[in-house]
Amino acid sequence: MSGKRPVVIDLRFARESVVSALRSAFPDRPVIxxxxxxxxxxxxxxxxxxxxxKPDPALFRRATGLRAIFSGGAGVDHILSAYELPDLPIVRFVDRSxxxxxSEWVIWQCLHHLRNGIAYAxxxxERVWHEIAEQPEARDVTVGVMGLGVLGADAVRKLKVMGFDVIGWSRRxxxxxxxxxxxxxNLEAFLGRTDILVGLLPLTDDTRGIYDRALYSRLRRTGPLGGPIFLxxxxxGSQNETELIACLADGTLKAASLDVFEKEPLDPESPLWSMPNVIVTPHAxxxxxVRALFRHVEAQxxxxxxxxxxxxxxxxxSGY
Incomplete structure (x- = not known):
């Protein structure tokens, strides 16, 4: 092995996936x-x-010779908001996989709501055989994507391939x-056109709690899906969960698909688990x-x- 200095790995991922990926990663340097x-x-x-x-808080006090910090995910708020960090480059995980x-998740959920997935499930x-008469096409539905970084830009392209009318919003x-x-x-104009709102924003001071009743109430209410839908x-942290639950209960929102939550894992007592118009996935x-993550780090x-x-x-x- 060369005289290169070590790379330290502190990932709160499934242990077996990290161990397996490390077998072939960083062959030219020590790994801690x-x-x-x-x-x-x-x-x-x-x-x-x-x-x-989400590393051990003591890591950055102990590893005083670092040259760069690599996030294990696309988001970096788990680092920026919870640690006193050295003045070093922080690198986001960007990878095709x-x-x-x-994009697969976004398209899956948009199609699920387009094709009456909740009602048919x-x-x-209930063992009911009933075809829902009203079935809009994708071209009839406007999907508004908030967040036009790497993930949002890719989702936009693929939603357009599926035939949706797509618009996008970013702070700048x-x-x-x-x-x-x-x-x-121009947020007001964007929301007023949107039938399905897709949230792909990073978490910053500007976006914390941005998805609230005031925002949901400005979504288009006369669209072909019978009410606005939030993904x-x-x-x-970008969603005010109390207001989200209330809006799903009173019809301000017709439905929602949620993969992220203010506190994770989602509390077993949260009403979101049992609301009939909500789809929950576990930040998945x-x-x-992990293999792609390590290849990304090696390349950088x-x-x-x-x-x-x-x-x-x-x-x-900016926080991203």
């Missing part, structure tokens, strides 16, 4: 796996890079070929493939060592 009890008290001052997802998985449980103006986009100054696979829309380290800048570095001011 913090999931291995033997490393609990190990000196980390020689570690050069850290790959983390993660992007594809997110209920009929199946963005230009995406073939897509009508809106910025912060959130971005960050749980775009689960990180190689760039750094060859004199090239890191990609996907987080702007700490």
């Amino acid at each position: 796996d913090m999931g291995d009890a033997a490393n609990a008290e190990r000196d980390l001052t020689d570690a050069e890079f850290a790959v983390v997802w 993660l992007t594809d998985r997110m 209920s009929q199946q449980r 103006a963005k230009s995406i070929e073939g897509l009508e986009t809106f910025d912060a100054a 959130n696979a971005g960050r749980g 829309a775009a689960a990180s493939d 380290i190689a760039r750094l060592e060859s004199g090239l800048p890191l990609e996907f570095v987080v702007d700490r001011v």
Whole structure:
């Protein structure tokens, strides 16, 4: 093995997936796996890079020689909001597999609501054979995507392939070929056109609690689905869950598909579990493939060592 300094791994993922992926990862440098009890008290001052997802709070105090921190997911709020961090580059996980998985979840949920999936699932449980007469086409439905980063831009393209009318919103103006986009100054117009709202925003001071009653009430109410529908696979902290539940109960929202929550795991007592117009998935829309994550980190380290800048570095001011 070369004289390269170690990479430290502290990932709150399924243990077996991390162990399996590490068998073929980082062949040219030492690895310190913090999931291995033997490393609990190990000196980390020689570690050069850290790959983390909700790591031990002491990690950054112990690993004082780091050159960069790699997030184990597309989001970085789990690091920015919970730790005193050294002044180092923080790199988001961007990978085809993660992007594809997110788009698959978004399309699945949009089609589920388009094709009366909740109603037909209920009929199946009750053994009712009844075709719902009103069946709009995808082209009749406007999907508004909030968040036009890597994940949002890919979801937009694939939703358009499925035939949906798609519009996009981001806080700062963005230009995406073939897509009508809106910025912060035009949120009202964006919401007024939207039948299915897709939340793919990062969690920042500006987006915390952005999905609330005031926002839901401005969605289009005269569309072909009989009321607005909310999908959130971005960050749980962006939704006001109390107001979300109330809006689902009183008809402000017709339905919702939720993959992220204010507190995870979702409390067993949460009404969201049993609401008939809600689909819950356990933060599984775009689960990180650990092998792909390590390939991404290896590629970024190689760039750094060859004199090239890191990609996907987080702007700490904007939070993404």
